[in-house]
Amino acid sequence: xxxxxxxxxxxxxxxxxxxxxxxxxxxxxxxxxxxxxxxxxxxxxxxxxxxxxxxxxxxxxxxxxxxxxxxxxxxxxxxxxxxxxxxxxxxxxxxxxxxxxxxxxxxxxxxxxxxxxxxxxxxxxxxxxxxxxxxxxxxxxxxxxxxxxxxxxxxxxxxxxxxxxxxxxxxxxxxxxxxxxxxxxxxxxxxxxxxxxxxxxxxxxxxxxxxxxxxxxxxxxxxxxxxxxxxxxxxxxxxxxxxxxxxxxxxxxxxxxxxxxxxxxxxxxxxxxxxxxxxxxxxxxxxxxxxxxxxxxxxxxxxxxxxxxxxxxxxxxxxxxxxxxxxxxxxxxxxxxxxxxxxxxxxxxxxxxxxxxxxxxxxxxxxxxxxxxxxxxxxxxxxxxxxxxxxxxxxxxxxxxxxxxxxxxxxxxxxxxxxxxxxxxxxxxxxxx
Amino acid sequence: xxxxxxxxxxxxxxxxxxxxxxxxxxxxxxxxxxxxxxxxxxxxxxxxxxxxxxxxxxxxxxxxxxxxxxxxxxxxxxxxxxxxxxxxxxxxxxxxxxxxxxxxxxxxxxxxxxxxxxxxxxxxxxxxxxxxxxxxxxxxxxxxxxxxxxxxxxxxxxxxxxxxxxxxxxxxxxxxxxxxxxxxxxxxxxxxxxxxxxxxxxxxxxxxxxxxxxxxxxxxxxxxxxxxxxxxxxxxxxxxxxxxxxxxxxxxxxxxxxxxxxxxxxxxxxxxxxxxxxxxxxxxxxxxxxxxxxxxxxxxxxxxxxxxxxxxxxxxxxxxxxxxxxxxxxxxxxxxxxxxxxxxxxxxxxxxxxxxxxxxxxxxxxxxxxxxxxxxxxxxxxxxxxxxxxxxxxxxxxxxxxxxxxxxxxxxxxxxxxxxxxxxxxxxxxxxx
Numbered sequence: 001x002x003x004x005x006x007x008x009x010x011x012x013x014x015x016x017x018x019x020x021x022x023x024x025x026x027x028x029x030x031x032x033x034x035x036x037x038x039x040x041x042x043x044x045x046x047x048x049x050x051x052x053x054x055x056x057x058x059x060x061x062x063x064x065x066x067x068x069x070x071x072x073x074x075x076x077x078x079x080x081x082x083x084x085x086x087x088x089x090x091x092x093x094x095x096x097x098x099x100x101x102x103x104x105x106x107x108x109x110x111x112x113x114x115x116x117x118x119x120x121x122x123x124x125x126x127x128x129x130x131x132x133x134x135x136x137x138x139x140x141x142x143x144x145x146x147x148x149x150x151x152x153x154x155x156x157x158x159x160x161x162x163x164x165x166x167x168x169x170x171x172x173x174x175x176x177x178x179x180x181x182x183x184x185x186x187x188x189x190x191x192x193x194x195x196x197x198x199x200x201x202x203x204x205x206x207x208x209x210x211x212x213x214x215x216x217x218x219x220x221x222x223x224x225x226x227x228x229x230x231x232x233x234x235x236x237x238x239x240x241x242x243x244x245x246x247x248x249x250x251x252x253x254x255x256x257x258x259x260x261x262x263x264x265x266x267x268x269x270x271x272x273x274x275x276x277x278x279x280x281x282x283x284x285x286x287x288x289x290x291x292x293x294x295x296x297x298x299x300x301x302x303x304x305x306x307x308x309x310x311x312x313x314x315x316x317x318x319x320x321x322x323x324x325x326x327x328x329x330x331x332x333x334x335x336x337x338x339x340x341x342x343x344x345x346x347x348x349x350x351x352x353x354x355x356x357x358x359x360x361x362x363x364x365x366x367x368x369x370x371x372x373x374x375x376x377x378x379x380x381x382x383x384x385x386x387x388x389x390x391x392x393x394x395x396x397x398x399x400x401x402x403x404x405x406x407x408x409x410x411x412x413x414x415x416x417x418x419x420x421x422x423x424x425x426x427x428x429x430x431x432x433x
Numbered sequence: 434x435x436x437x438x439x440x441x442x443x444x445x446x447x448x449x450x451x452x453x454x455x456x457x458x459x460x461x462x463x464x465x466x467x468x469x470x471x472x473x474x475x476x477x478x479x480x481x482x483x484x485x486x487x488x489x490x491x492x493x494x495x496x497x498x499x500x501x502x503x504x505x506x507x508x509x510x511x512x513x514x515x516x517x518x519x520x521x522x523x524x525x526x527x528x529x530x531x532x533x534x535x536x537x538x539x540x541x542x543x544x545x546x547x548x549x550x551x552x553x554x555x556x557x558x559x560x561x562x563x564x565x566x567x568x569x570x571x572x573x574x575x576x577x578x579x580x581x582x583x584x585x586x587x588x589x590x591x592x593x594x595x596x597x598x599x600x601x602x603x604x605x606x607x608x609x610x611x612x613x614x615x616x617x618x619x620x621x622x623x624x625x626x627x628x629x630x631x632x633x634x635x636x637x638x639x640x641x642x643x644x645x646x647x648x649x650x651x652x653x654x655x656x657x658x659x660x661x662x663x664x665x666x667x668x669x670x671x672x673x674x675x676x677x678x679x680x681x682x683x684x685x686x687x688x689x690x691x692x693x694x695x696x697x698x699x700x701x702x703x704x705x706x707x708x709x710x711x712x713x714x715x716x717x718x719x720x721x722x723x724x725x726x727x728x729x730x731x732x733x734x735x736x737x738x739x740x741x742x743x744x745x746x747x748x749x750x751x752x753x754x755x756x757x758x759x760x761x762x763x764x765x766x767x768x769x770x771x772x773x774x775x776x777x778x779x780x781x782x783x784x785x786x787x788x789x790x791x792x793x794x795x796x797x798x799x800x801x802x803x804x805x806x807x808x809x810x811x812x813x814x815x816x817x818x819x820x821x822x823x824x825x826x827x828x829x830x831x832x833x834x835x836x837x838x839x840x841x842x843x844x845x846x847x848x849x850x851x852x853x854x855x856x857x858x859x860x861x862x863x864x865x866x
Contacts, residue, residue: 017642017643019641019642019643019644020642023642023760023761023762026760026762027757027760027761027762027763027764027767028767029767029770029771029774140608143608143609144608144609144610144611146609147609148605148609149605149608149609151644152587152644152646153605154585154587154604154646171587171604171605171608172581172582172586172604174608175573175576175577175582175604175607175608176576176577176579176580176581176582177577178577207667208452208664208667208668208671209450209452209453209456210450210452211452211584211585211664213585213587213646213663230646230663230667231641231644233667234640234641234663234666234667234670235641237667237670237671237674238641238670238674240674241670241671241673241674241675241677241678242674242756244674244678245674245677245678245752245755245756246752246753246756248681248748248752249748249749249751249752249753250749251749251752251753255753257753257757257762257763257771258770258771258774261774261777261778261781262781264774264778265778265781265782265785268746268749268778268782269782269785269786271745271749272742272745272746272749272782272786273786273789275741275742275745276738276742276786276789276790279737279738279741279742280738280793282737282738282741283734283735283737283738286733286734286737287734290730290734293726293730293733293734294727294730297723297726297727297733300719300726300730300733300736301716301719301720301723301726302716303733303737304712304715304716304719304736304737304740304849305709305712305713305715305716307737308708308712308715308845308849309705309708309709309712312704312705312708313701313705315681315682316682316683316684316701316704316705318682319678319679319681319682319684320679320682320684320688320690322678323675323678323679324460324690327456327459327460328456328460329456329459329460329690330460330690331460334460334461334462337462337691338462338690338691341462341691341694341697344694345694345697345698345701348694348695348698349698349701349702349705352698352702353702353705353706353709356706356709357709360713412741416737416741
């Protein structure tokens with residue numbers, strides 16, 4: 001690419017799948033990104049847009065003229081198109097809607113009428129349905145007439161005359177049973193359909209709890225509306241994991257590796273400012289002990305250890321709790337048992353590391369009282385970290401705040417303040433008392 | 434459960450899928466966990482064991498006698514059984530092997546002969562194969578004779594006489610084509626088979642890049658060995674995400690929410706000890722400035738801000754880099770562009786927050802020189818954090834160390850040391866010079 005010979009690059013890029021092209025574009029800095037985007041086969045443009053993060057998508061769309069955009073997205077599946085719509089210019093949306101036939105337009109509008117991050121937004125209305133009062137042979141003849149099935153079709157859905165969902169028939173059942181077998185006998189009605197308003201996180205959990213490849217979606221009257229497939233669920237699981245990892249640093253999962261500097265600054269500075277407020281709070285606490293620090297400079301030298309180690313111990317508890325909350329394994333029913341376990345772990349760790357730190361401090365500053373002070377302070381801060389590590393994420397969740405986002409800030413503030421107060425407070429009492 | 438009436442609990446538990454029961458058991462503290470485990474339908478025992486983390490599995494297995502264990506695991510699929518084998522007592526493994534027929538025993542031994550976390554361990558040898566020189570009608574008759582297909586069969590595999598992999602035929606193609614169609618015409622030979630030694634992380638990426646539901650696994654001679662299905666890939670994706678989230682706190686993804694206290698202490702204390710060494714290193718740096726701190730106590734009060742904010746800014750860069758590495762989006766080719774972007778972001782953020790912190794320090798201590806010192810120190814630490822945030826994870830990866838595990842420790846050490854040196858060093862020069 002650097003040499004400016006685009007022919008081989010074009011050939012290479014177009015051997016990749018849309019998801020791989022998306023991944024490649026995300027890894028390219030501005031400048032190169034636009035060049036490679038221009039080389040992508042226009043047929044793949046739409047699929048690539050579906051597979052990149054919001055920020056990168058915006059930068060790619062900004063690079064296309066309306067005609068190109070219309071051509072790129074008009075052949076997408078309804079669920080993918082619904083995913084893109086918000087990022088498209090109004091003019092393009094209008095063109096695309098005009099180019100669709102009435103059926104598809106109505107389907108798109110229906111999908112868009114459901115709340116974001118609900119089953120309704122994930123589903124594809126393109127399903128193959130059959131009646132219960134027929135046979136394998138009739139269904140096979142119907143399918144041969146119909147031709148190609150929608151991607152990832154592993155089941156046909158059985159519906160009533162009023163299009164109510166009754167159950168499903170596996171393709172594998174169709175091909176392993178005699179032509180005369182009534183469909184009735186092959187229906188699997190154990191898998192309940194997913195209500196259209198179910199949140200996507202619940203959908204993801206159901207898929208992985210039951211090893212589903214696809215699942216029917218119904219409205220409140222049990223009318224079949226569409227079908228969710230595992231590939232979209234995998235995307236949700238990945239996004240959720242990225243969200244958790246990045247939000248701990250105050251970033252969104254759509255953050256572009258090469259987002260423009262002004263945008264990156266704007267987003268990051270907010271989170272840094274929140275942390276700054278808590279840092280000043282901790283400093284203000286330290287400021288209360290200015291006289292002590294003037295007289296015993298060893299306290300100033302050692303104080304970052306107490307605060308920092310408390311933060312580290314609390315981070316371990318927090319990480320376990322955030323995973324537990326995400327998996328639905330943590331709640332009011334086992335809260336007491338969790339606190340009790342973490343308090344015991346913190347006590348033992350506090351005893352071990354408090355003794356080590358105390359011993360080192362004693363040896364370093366030749367002052368056994370100083371060793372005692374830091375040892376006790378570290379133990380207290382470990383206990384506080386355990387309590388905050390368990391209780392903060394649960395409390396944040398109850399307040400409808402994201403524990404993955406806010407948990408770390410709350411924890412660090414607590415361990416800083418408690419660490420400084422206990423260490424400098426004990427120091428004042430024992431060393432100057 | 435608390436009331437001791439087990440009948441309703443048993444009924445409730447046995448309406449759940451094995452994965453849901455596993456999730457429930459993981460959320461229960463010791464004591465209750467054993468009680469509920471005793472209520473699970475013995476038929477589900479094996480599947481539940483497959484669905485829980487290593488630590489919890491160990492605790493459940495410890496609770497069963499050998500006969501129960503043999504009964505629980507002998508009906509599992511080969512890939513699931515291979516997953517469990519290491520955790521079973523030798524006596525049980527022997528019994529299970531004895532109870533299997535020769536074919537299955539050989540298959541299990543073959544799967545176990547491949548390295549852990551490779552495609553060979555993920556695959557299930559149970560595949561349905563057909564020949565190319567036949568027709569849809571013949572295949573359908575063969576399938577009807579054969580009966581039920583293995584779970585999640587969406588394709589049949591076409592093999593040569595020597596069992597070499599030639600391509601695949603979708604069930605959806607079988608049911609939509611006329612009986613007389615030659616299988617030849619329906620073969621999709623575009624999807625390459627997965628070599629048996631491929632690492633599981635590569636397998637996971639291929640599945641989500643290509644939206645596969647299943648994929649064939651072959652040996653070095655292209656002989657078909659088995660099949661990997663999306664449900665196992667989803668488990669890998671989830672485990673990988675958990676690994677990343679937990680290893681940042683020095684924990685493994687198999688950590689039990691209720692692991693016994695001695696084990697939890699042993700595991701956590703190692704990571705805390707590593708952090709303690711780096712904390713002492715930072716304190717030793719501060720110790721070099723003892724005389725300065727004695728004369729200007731404001732430096733002691735403000736120093737946690739410089740170190741902490743540098744750590745926060747670096748954490749944001751680190752989080753982006755770790756995701757980029759996991760997705761294969763970061764490497765030598767875009768390293769320079771990444772450093773340049775992060776340096777610019779850090780400069781602007783440093784200018785903004787350095788001015789704020791400098792202004793507050795000036796107002797607080799009525800000393801503009803102190804404001805200048807902390808402002809410059811913060812800016813320098815932001816720049817250092819950007820460089821370390823980009824370069825540390827890449828360097829760790831080159832050294833074959835896990836950036837998600839070690840990145841945070843390296844970053845914090847750097848921002849602590851650089852923060853303290855620049856702040857206290859500048860303070861000594863400007864305030865006492």
